[in-house]
Amino acid sequence: MAKANMTPTKQPMPEQDPMVRRNNLKEVALGYTEEMAVEEATRCIGCKNKPCVEGCPVLVDIPAFIELVKERKFKEAYLTIVATNSLPAVCGRVCPQETQCEAKCVRGAKGEPVAIGRLERFCADWYMSNIEEEFEKPVSNGHKVAVIGAGPAGLTCAGDLAKLGYQVTMFEAFHLAGGVLMYGIPEFRLPKAIVQKEIKGLIQLGVEIKTNMVAGKVATIDELFEQGYEAIFLGTGAGLPMFMNIPGENYNGVFSANEYLTRVNLMKCYADGFDTPIFKAKKVAVVGGGNVAMDAARCAQRMGADEVYIVYRRSEVELPARVEEVHHAKEEGIIFKLLCNPVKVNADEKGWVKSMDCIEMELGEPDASGRRRPIPKPGSDFTIDVDAVIMALGTNPNPLLRSVTPALQTNKWGCIVADEKTGLTSIEGVYAGGDAVTGAATVILAMGAGKDAAAAMDKYIQSKAK
């Protein structure tokens, strides 16, 4: 093996200049060139015990694919990744690598870990632009299955089952498949063309995607079984937005992040010729500290706001967002008001938001989640002038389907109760995975759950067929 490159830092990622990109929706991180990728790959020392792989929820064989990148065998590298991860172009971009694969990389002990995510993205992008892939429709095995919800969990489950010969029908409530990848995560972080390309692959595999179909409304679980589907996967996500229940939350100018991001991403309110309106705000407060909050804040800036605040009740280290997103947001001029919590939204006499009252917080003892509990500091109230407030406080599973499916067991947060290994729910033949089971989590975990459920559904149908 060639001598490892002991540079302590990652090969830098080419990026759009922050002052330019804050005014456009094009992708922020531009991706490695072949040379950069090979150079970064030489930082991997090919550990025998593969600690990095343990950090990846779908066990991508990281040293193996990086070795192939070193050898410039980009196609083979890509094929190594997709052996366990069907959406590498997405995961390379949005996985929280710093808490997953890269957290375990030995190079991280001294300096930065190997840029596993960037290399994964490079392989996927290289493959997409150099190889014209056509999937063959697999030979049918004569069995019909239904997948509800076309987010990462559902898409992965559908793809795996289609490859095994199942006739898969997907039901998606929105007019486009993709779930959060389409309506939540913005174009500048995950170009929609990439998501659509993955979906095209599924269609080539013979998956039928029925959009505009709200399961529970057009058909219940029982009715789907009556229609001849032998097993059903629920990948309905966690789409119900939470509000704070503070005074003034219904004033004009207060939005859920879901609404705001849907108007921007799915409905393309910014693009010429598209009809969906967006609220034009000058000063925006986004409440929350996760990826959703970062996305909403950066979208608000791109929609023309002059000042955008992130208001978060804990401190910087507790921010649940990906480190890269926080970094990018800061570069773009988003103002972080940390250790600070809203208490009231104020409006003018006509009911339009004009300011938000906040209180400073300090961190006390760790709470049930293991994070230090934020406590308000008495008398520290202050007001920020804003004309819009976006609530990015998290989401819960949508109660729509479970309200018409009494046999479907859920926990007190409305999450579907499902077996950890197989995704089996309380109803025979019905499996579930992704945010619908875990509550808001990550793309890669949703995909992992879709994959496990596909294997279990196959086993179930085959054992019944015997």
Add this chain to the structure above:
Amino acid sequence: MYRIVKKQVLNPQVVLMEIEAPAVAAKCQPGQFTVLRVNEQGERIPLTVADFDREKGTVTIIFQIVGKTTMLLADQEEGGFITDFVGPLGRASELEGLKKVAVIGGGLGCAIAYPQAKALHEMGAEVDVVAGFRDKDLIILQDEMKAACTNYYLMTDDGSAGEHGFVTNKLESLLKAGNQYDVVIAIGPMIMMKFVCAVTKPFNQKTIVSMNTIMVDGTGMCGCCRLTVGGETKFACVDGPDFDGHLVDFEEAMRRSKMYLDQEKAAIEEYKKSHECNLMKGVK
């Protein structure tokens, strides 16, 4: 794609369309609605299921031309297609066991109320319909409504047809005359529903209203349709659209429906400039 099987202009501002959507037609109930997009770049707008034919697999919508999207929809021809049509959304109206009902329809609200009046009438309930319009040229569904009720009262703001006055005048006199209803169902502009509630309140008369808030998804994921009912936040698309009118915060709901007013006005102007909308001729 969803085919427009039939198109009928009911008055210069109101159009009826029958849309081929078998999945929706198979399941919809009175009180439920659909969300549609006319084309790939279109906005998602909610419209009530005005009627349906399970055998033909069609759903009828009746809409008023108020802005860009409804103009664009009105410009589509019979035999043409619209891109998206989702439904049935929202809760069905609770009509079970009702014996005597007053249905109050304001303008286009008559179209939204029609399936409920019809279902009640078919169930054998006594149905008083009070239909109100600005003037005689705007009257819609008169024959249909008459066939779906016990008593039909027509009101016009200017007295050009039926009785001179508002629906609230007629409702008040019916209540004063001693009529007691299991429920009054009021559907129309928010301001009308608010006044109907003001009339029924002193009589302790249970009143149900249909809240036409702004919506995006119609499935409970965006929260833009939220309103305050009895001090609690509700989502009109999943908890409604029907609510107890005496508990609804109408001031807030009316204010929230103006959220995008400036942009809507601009969109209308732009659309009018670029399209010769036949239906809009002669309309202010």
